[in-house]
Amino acid sequence: MKNQTSTPSLSATLADTIRADIVEGRLLVGDRLPSEAELAEQHGVSRATVREALKRLAAQSLIRTERGAFGGAFVNHLSYEEARAQQVTTSTLLLGMNAISFQVACEARYALERSCTSLAAERRTDALLDTMRKEIETQSAPDLSDEAFCASDVAFHRALVDCAGNEVLSYHLAGSVEAMQPLMNMITFTARSRAEIIDLHRAIVSGLERRDVASVDRALATLEAYTITLGQSVLKARATR
Amino acid sequence: MKNQTSTPSLSATLADTIRADIVEGRLLVGDRLPSEAELAEQHGVSRATVREALKRLAAQSLIRTERGAFGGAFVNHLSYEEARAQQVTTSTLLLGMNAISFQVACEARYALERSCTSLAAERRTDALLDTMRKEIETQSAPDLSDEAFCASDVAFHRALVDCAGNEVLSYHLAGSVEAMQPLMNMITFTARSRAEIIDLHRAIVSGLERRDVASVDRALATLEAYTITLGQSVLKARATR
DNA sequence: GACGCCATGAATGTCAGACAATTAAATGTC
DNA sequence: GACATTTAATTGTCTGACATTCATGGCGTC
Known part of the structure; x- marks a missing residue:
């Protein structure tokens, strides 16, 4: 009761x-x-x-x-944009309020994101691949702030999920990816880690280009593992402070 | 403007x-x-x-x-339950208002759901497997109404995603599965199609038991294809009416 | 007849003040 | 100390008023 x-x-x-x-x-x-x-x-x-x-x-x-x-x-006619905005608000609050470990949140996010790889490899368009390449360029700028890097990262992943060519899937995935952004913003990305991430982004684009599902999936798995490592080192740094 | x-x-x-x-x-x-x-x-x-x-x-x-x-x-402390209820309201409305084809919605739903198979096979507990078995029994009752069959189906799939042992993932997946329920309710399940679905549910449980990711994944893929077939025949029946 | 202007009415947006209902804490009583 | 009562703070609801917005239609001018 x-x-x-x-x-x-x-x-x-x-x-x-x-x-x-x-x-x-x-x-x-x-x-x-x-x-x-x-x-x-x-x-x-x-x-x-x-x-x-x-x-x-x-x-x-x-x-x-x-x-x-x-x-x-x-x-009201509920548009995808409105629906996603609401979902992001809710999910962001949920993540922020429930003492969720970075690892669990990350695991969920990448598990969800990987659900689009097979469709994405099949249906990716040149326009979306171009968007992804442009975001990679943005991310390569040496004087980029961490926030801007994160924002571009989100844009990259949104383009990735859009490749699946399924609006409903995009809605769900974009929501879950965006909801993670505040957690990602805790991380300070060194030049070294940015380079690592960008390499994996390149691998994803190249995999999609060749319609090579396995390689895209592998890149995402690596990205997940790497992000979790980064998150944990941030947490350790905080704990010892 | x-x-x-x-x-x-x-x-x-x-x-x-x-x-x-x-x-x-x-x-x-x-x-x-x-x-x-x-x-x-x-x-x-x-x-x-x-x-x-x-x-x-x-x-x-x-x-x-x-x-x-x-x-x-x-x-307020936003609980998983509240968050999921809100997500379901939003997603249900989105699906209902945007003339989304049954096929697209179904494809998205199963793509998302399949993202938990690998974790679920690894982490499934006996308690959750029991829940799934009980739902299969419920579904096997010959005099079950279509609504009750659908409700049990949702419960089955919720237990499946819970097997992944990741609260955040469960929240997202349960939301997307539940949001599909109104669309699923359009379908009238014949004894024949119920038997087919129950067989696939059994295959899923058995796959989880044996921690056989591939077989769970295959069963879900078959279930997706079969559900889409069912949905399309309903639409055809409506069109010719 | 065509064009522009303005009054009209219907609706939401906002305000002020009142009272009812609820509830935890303070107070009183034994 | 245990229990009943009062009290004060706060939300919930109602009423009536006025401000603001805006499509419509009428009026006058050209």
């Missing part, structure tokens, strides 16, 4: 009702909800309560509100 | 401010936010506006509110 929630608030209940209407298809994308005043009357609550319920739904991108005449609350 | 967002509402801005405080670590888990009245004064807005902002954050499970003296809004 962890969560009694003795008296769930009216605004929460109303939000749940409307959410169910949307998720279960009784309200379709683009549909306009009744006005706040109408909802208030229909459910026997005040307008303030209705508004709190609507704000809850808006926070989950389930609805969007427009002002002015013929404005109101509309069932 | 699709989204000007000319005047973001005060409650949205305030929510963003507090969200940043949480995500960027200025507010830690368990911290208590100032009372609504104090927040209203601090930010020069009314209490109603503050409340709308707080409801937005509560909808994302970033905070939780308690009533009574010494109650208030507290930075």
Whole structure:
């Protein structure tokens, strides 16, 4: 009996009702909800309560509100971008709040990422390979900040997962990769380690080019092991400090 | 000029401010936010506006509110369960709203799920194998409804991903598997197809038992192909109707 | 008739003030 | 010390008002 929630608030209940209407298809994308005043009357609550319920739904991108005449609350079309942004927020918080070891997080991330190698090798396009090559160039700049290096790293891996040519897969993988970024940002990348990583990135691109699944997979495995090593040395440095 | 967002509402801005405080670590888990009245004064807005902002954050499970003296809004500890529930809501909506072909969704789901096979074979426990066996028994009941069959299927696959012994991986995979459930529910499972699926489930368990990665992987691949076939025949049946 | 301007009305966004409900802590009582 | 009562702080809800936004339609001018 962890969560009694003795008296769930009216605004929460109303939000749940409307959410169910949307998720279960009784309200379709683009549909306009009744006005706040109408909802208030229909459910026997005040307008303030209705508004709190609507704000809850808006926070989950389930609805969007427009002002002015013929404005109101509309069932939102959830785009991949919005969905991914939400997933990243949630996952980032989850990772940050649960004392998760760097190793476990890394293991999960690379396990997930490797799930796209076979499709990626099969379907990779020249455009995406070019994107990856450009990111490698960016990463090679000697005066690049650690943050910029990480950002380019994320962009590289996003291009990699996009190679699989499956939007749904890209959505899930990009979310999990991005959620790792704050953890990755703890690492200070020396020139030595950057060179190592860039070499592996090159191996990945070259593997995709030759549609050589095994070599891409091997490069990712090596990258995982290397990243974990880096993470552990950071942790050791902190512990002795 | 699709989204000007000319005047973001005060409650949205305030929510963003507090969200940043949480995500960027200025507010830690368990911290208590100032009372609504104090927040209203601090930010020069009314209490109603503050409340709308707080409801937005509560909808994302970033905070939780308690009533009574010494109650208030507290930075929430995001559990795996809450995080997964949110991810499922988002992903389910994304799949439902974007005219995604069953095949693409299925391909993504199984690609992701197969990312845990190697770890699962290595780390599977007897307890989890037992869970999987029990679900297989449930699925074998001849008078089982389609919904119950699907639910047991989800439970089976959740146990499978849990075998990998990595919480983070389980969180991501369970989310993507569950999000597929509404799509799976469209399928009517004949006795013939249930038998086929159960056989493959048995193959998975037996493969894990023997720590035979390749055979688990093969069973999942077959399951993917078979599920896609089933999905397509449903679509054809609908088209000719 | 065509064009631009403005009033109108409907809706959301915000505010102020009040009261109800809840709950932990302080206080009183035995 | 154990138990009942009061108290104060805080969220939850309601009411009524006003501000702001914006599509529509009417009006006047050319």
